[in-house]
Amino acid sequence: MSLLDRVQDPADLRRMTPAELETLAQEIREFLIATCSVTGGHIGAGLGVVELTIALHTAFNTPDDKLVWDVGHQGYPHKVLTGRKDRMHTLRQEGGLSGFLKRTESEYDTFGAGHAATSISAALGMAAARDIKGGKNKVVAIIGDGSLGSGLAYEALNNAGHSDRDFIVVLNDNEMSIAPNVGAMHKYLTQVQRNPIYNRLRNKIGDLADHAKGPFKEAGSLLRRWEESVKAFLTPGVLFEELGFRYFGPIDGHDIPQLVETFKAVREFKGPRLVHVITKKGKGFPAGEHGEKWHALPPGHDPQTGKQLKAATGNPNYTAVFGKALAELMEEFPKAIAITAAMPSGTGTGTVAKAHPTRFFDVGIAEGHGVTFAAGMAAEGIKPVVTIYSTFLQRGYDNIIHDVAIQSLPVMFCMDRAGLVGEDGETHAGLYDIAYMLAVPHMVVTAPKDGTEFVGLLRSGLAHTDGPFCVRYPRDLSPDVPAHAKEIPAVPHGTWEVLRKGEGLAILAVGTMVQESLKAAEALAAEGLSVTVVNCRYLKPHDATTLTALLATHQQLLVVEEGTVVNGFGAYMAAVVNQMDPGVRVVAHGVPDRIIYAASRAKQLAQVGLDAAGIAAKVRALRESEALAG
Numbered sequence: 001m002s003l004l005d006r007v008q009d010p011a012d013l014r015r016m017t018p019a020e021l022e023t024l025a026q027e028i029r030e031f032l033i034a035t036c037s038v039t040g041g042h043i044g045a046g047l048g049v050v051e052l053t054i055a056l057h058t059a060f061n062t063p064d065d066k067l068v069w070d071v072g073h074q075g076y077p078h079k080v081l082t083g084r085k086d087r088m089h090t091l092r093q094e095g096g097l098s099g100f101l102k103r104t105e106s107e108y109d110t111f112g113a114g115h116a117a118t119s120i121s122a123a124l125g126m127a128a129a130r131d132i133k134g135g136k137n138k139v140v141a142i143i144g145d146g147s148l149g150s151g152l153a154y155e156a157l158n159n160a161g162h163s164d165r166d167f168i169v170v171l172n173d174n175e176m177s178i179a180p181n182v183g184a185m186h187k188y189l190t191q192v193q194r195n196p197i198y199n200r201l202r203n204k205i206g207d208l209a210d211h212a213k214g215p216f217k218e219a220g221s222l223l224r225r226w227e228e229s230v231k232a233f234l235t236p237g238v239l240f241e242e243l244g245f246r247y248f249g250p251i252d253g254h255d256i257p258q259l260v261e262t263f264k265a266v267r268e269f270k271g272p273r274l275v276h277v278i279t280k281k282g283k284g285f286p287a288g289e290h291g292e293k294w295h296a297l298p299p300g301h302d303p304q305t306g307k308q309l310k311a312a313t314g315n316p317n318y319t320a321v322f323g324k325a326l327a328e329l330m331e332e333f334p335k336a337i338a339i340t341a342a343m344p345s346g347t348g349t350g351t352v353a354k355a356h357p358t359r360f361f362d363v364g365i366a367e368g369h370g371v372t373f374a375a376g377m378a379a380e381g382i383k384p385v386v387t388i389y390s391t392f393l394q395r396g397y398d399n400i401i402h403d404v405a406i407q408s409l410p411v412m413f414c415m416d417r418a419g420l421v422g423e424d425g426e427t428h429a430g431l432y433d434i435a436y437m438l439a440v441p442h443m444v445v446t447a448p449k450d451g452t453e454f455v456g457l458l459r460s461g462l463a464h465t466d467g468p469f470c471v472r473y474p475r476d477l478s479p480d481v482p483a484h485a486k487e488i489p490a491v492p493h494g495t496w497e498v499l500r501k502g503e504g505l506a507i508l509a510v511g512t513m514v515q516e517s518l519k520a521a522e523a524l525a526a527e528g529l530s531v532t533v534v535n536c537r538y539l540k541p542h543d544a545t546t547l548t549a550l551l552a553t554h555q556q557l558l559v560v561e562e563g564t565v566v567n568g569f570g571a572y573m574a575a576v577v578n579q580m581d582p583g584v585r586v587v588a589h590g591v592p593d594r595i596i597y598a599a600s601r602a603k604q605l606a607q608v609g610l611d612a613a614g615i616a617a618k619v620r621a622l623r624e625s626e627a628l629a630g
């Protein structure tokens with residue numbers, strides 16, 4: 001029996017010898033590499049924290065002591081050690097284990113996440129709750145260096161550092177976000193890493209001072225005072241100390257005995273303390289320890305090389321269309337610049353960075369800052385293109401309203417991963433952007449039906465000078481292969497496109513739903529039911545001329561959108577139509593008001609009736625109800 005098979009829960013780790021823990025680490029790595037080659041997932045972060053996870057569960061008394069992992073994408077070793085090894089083959093699949101940590105999945109998952117930088121706030125809240133309840137357990141937040149670049153993390157450190165609360169932060173520093181980490185904090189941490197001697201010296205002085213006895217006691221307190229006065233000189237980690245944390249480190253995050261010893265010691269101290277651990281993202285991956293390449297891998301890859309077994313074929317995805325087109329359009333729009341929040345590869349802005357290195361800005365995991373930074377640029381006549389996943393842009397909502405919209409600044413928002421995103425599940429679904437962007441005054445809201453129209457809308461947005469403009473697009477392939485951007489004209493402002501003419505009922509389709517609605521209309525036509533299909537590429541402002549014509553000839557409008565049905569485009573159009581012609585019935589068909597869990601994107605769409613079959617079924621039901629009423 002392997003050591004890994006012997007671990008039912010973390011208590012088993014506490015009975016193992018140091019040598020056994022080393023062997024266990026190796027077994028976990030092999031298991032994860034093999035499992036993820038089938039399931040896909042965030043392998044790199046997990047491989048980097050195998051020893052750290054073993055050490056934390058060994059030194060702390062989990063689940064009474066609480067481990068709060070940031071993001072949760074590094075949680076695979078934690079899952080394996082907390083009774084979920086036998087379900088790891090279901091990772092990120094419908095009904096299977098989540099790719100992140102979830103309170104509903106295990107008592108060891110103390111706080112759910114998926115978005116970065118929530119761990120310190122949540123853990124501090126748990127520590128405060130413990131103190132109210134008179135508990136004695138420890139609470140440990142584990143945050144990566146990339147996530148530490150986020151404003152939320154500083155708010156939490158600021159709050160924790162003055163509180164004197166029994167509270168521990170472990171900083172997992174691998175010098176990587178998804179891409180190599182950026183920013184001043186990153187530089188600072190690198191400096192800390194490169195100066196471990198100073199740290200060791202300072203810690204020695206601290207020890208001497210703490211243990212001075214008898215006649216040396218006075219010397220001890222002198223040493224302590226001296227330590228205080230020179231610590232800025234001796235300790236590059238002083239920043240955390242100045243914030244009120246006792247700093248420990250940097251320590252080798254792959255040295256289990258050192259980690260266990262440090263955590264056991266740190267556990268017994270009081271007050272806020274921070275342990276700085278140095279790890280290697282992707283450690284032990286057979287094709288080399290590459291942080292970015294192995295951040296996440298698709299299902300069905302070769303465990304030795306990381307290469308996808310089934311070669312990708314067909315059309316480019318929207319992200320690729322975006323990167324290429326924006327790089328080309330920036331030749332025509334000299335004032336345009338691109339901004340990403342730590343996701344150059346995920347958003348396609350990496351292509352822009354290569355073509356226009358001085359016109360590309362990675363602000364780190366700082367979406368709110370990214371938006372206001374763009375507003376500042378726009379105030380000075382620059383045209384910023386802020387490219388952020390729909391779900392992560394939620395972090396910047398106040399900035400969109402307060403800094404951009406109220407001042408009517410011409411910032412362009414490109415919202416990738418809008419709609420259902422598949423295996424990343426509910427934390428990453430981009431279901432709210434239609435609702436939240438429609439509510440913003442001055443905001444132009446758009447969604448393309450295909451790659452060519454997407455490029456046209458990018459051109460429209462770049463040329464738009466009268467306030468903010470946004471475009472949403474999915475985590476999917478483009479249905480077409482667009483030409484070069486210079487050959488694609490802008491999409492006329494506020495226009496719709498009638499793609500198919502029918503009778504009685506018109507489908508107002510948004511973005512990805514245009515193709516599905518056309519397929520549904522085709523199927524319905526075969527049954528003798530003829531419906532109109534309209535591509536509503538501008539959601540706001542809507543096409544009042546086309547709408548007026550539709551109202552004259554149709555009794556029912558079915559609004560189909562890949563976004564929450566609550567306050568979405570359907571609700572928006574219902575209000576508009578109610579003013580124009582209350583006799584026409586508007587029905588919204590979007591994602592229902594519930595959580596949609598991980599599954600393939602196609603399955604998720606089918607689940608909520610947002611595929612051709614689901615749309616056709618909705619039309620049939622509506623036509624029948626109309627016939628009954630009539």
Ligand SMILES: Cc1ncc(C[n+]2csc(CCOP(=O)(O)OP(=O)(O)O)c2C)c(N)n1
Binds near residue numbers: 143392
């Ligand atoms: C608010 C938010 N923005 C962006 C992301 C995408 N994202 C997931 S992990 C990650 C990098 C995190 O870096 P770090 O915290 O250092 O963890 P590591 O992957 O290096 O272990 C990013 C940018 C996210 N999950 N949440």
Ligand SMILES: CC(=O)[C@@H](O)[C@H](O)COP(=O)(O)O
Binds near residue numbers: 042178417
């Ligand atoms: C953990 C995280 O937030 C990202 O790694 C995210 O999973 C990326 O999603 P995509 O695969 O859609 O780029």
Ligand SMILES: [Mg+2]
Binds near residue numbers: 146147176177
């Ligand atoms: Mg990192």
